[in-house]
Amino acid sequence: MYIQRRNNVTIVGPADGPVVVLAHGFGCDQNMWRLTVPALARRYRVVLFDYVGSGGSDLSAWSEERYSSLDGYARDAVAVCEELRLRQAVFVGHSVSAMVGVLAAQAAPERIGALVMVGPSPRYIDDGDYRGGFSAQDIDELLASLESNYLGWSSAMAPVIMGNPDRPELGRELTNSFCATDPDIARVFARTTFLSDSREDLKSVSVPTLILECSQDVIAPREVGAFVHAAIPSSRLVTLDATGHCPQLSAPQATAEAISDFVARLS
Template sequence: MDILRRNNVTVTGNPEGPAVVLAHGFGCDQNMWRLTVPALTDVYRVVLFDYVGCGRSDLSAFQEDRYASVSGYAQDVVEVAEALDLRDAAFVGHSVSAMVGVLAARQAPERIGSLVMVAPSPCYIDDDGYRGGFSAADIDELLDSLESNYLGWSAAMAPTIMGTPDRPELGEELTNSFCATDPDMARVFARTTFLSDCRDDLKTVAVPTLVLESAQDVIAPREVGAYVHARIPGSTLVTLDATGHCPHLSAPEAVNQAVTAFLAGLR
């Protein structure tokens, strides 16, 4: 019960159905999945949670050393899965959570049986033969700006990340979500997100995997989706008719259709 309270775990849907875990990205919380949950609850047992430091999690449980690496967030996922005794669950992870799911599936293969990676990126920094979307200098500047003025950074970056200038209410929602996150904890999560390099972990994935990318995404360009797909054996890549890094908010129907079709194929 302490773990479920720590991560503000919510369980809804069909209690007898297969489990689906929905994991949010940086600066967000489980509310970001509200347009996906109704598409799943008739058939699936849906598990939502907030990472420690986000949403309504227990902020007193935050440990900077633990959450300074992707594996710390993966440990949260494993502990939630153990607390609920999940077996062969589908893990749907947005952005950095896609890589959290990769690590969690490796740590607890009996708990996680499939992955859905929504706008994933194993590494945001360009490298020889690899385009992550940002130079090292870009990321340094981004993190410096975030650390010096988190609220200002949030107001400037969130609409860019959302990528829907024709729907400013979505950018505003993401801005509000960022601004509601404790700045010190957000700084740790941001560094973990933008400085991690999980490319070598992709080859360890041994479960059915769906990779969902937006047609246009300034945070995770399509070269990244192609890279992830090419390095996870047997994975499926779907390019959504969507713009921005949060297609589950900007194009929920497309995301829901892809996710439910993939999950149905596993049953």
């Protein structure tokens, strides 16, 4: 039960249904999935959790050493799956958690049998012919701004990340989520996220994989979705009619339907 308390685990849906694990991205917590959960929980056993340092997790368990690499977050995900004795679960990772899912599936293939990547990016910084969407200078400036004034950065960046300027309440929600995160923890998570390079890890993915991208996303542009799709054999790429980086909030029905359709194809 320790891991369930440490990672604030929530479980909903039928006990005998296929298991879907929902993992949040940087600056967020499991609450970001709340609009997709009702539709998924009608058919699946849905497991939600917060990474240590986020949401309702046990902040005393956080350490900079562990969470300065994506491996630390993957260890959280695997620990949740192990404590719940999950087998062949579908791991749904939003944003940076898409790459966390890749690492978790490598570490515990008996626990994770399929991946859903929502807005994935294996590398945010452009590199030669690879288009991640940001220059090295862009990321340096982003991190410098975040580290000097986290609350100000959150207020400015969250609406940009969310997109949908005609729905400002979505931007406010993401801003509030960012601002609720401890700034020191957020700084470490941000560096871990935006400086990561998981392109080589994509080659190891052998489980069924769904890539969900939005038609417009400043954080994970469509060139990145195409790269991930090409790097993972037999993966499926679906472009949602949605804008921004958080379709589970901006287009929850379409997101839930795409996940459900993928899970149904597995059986």
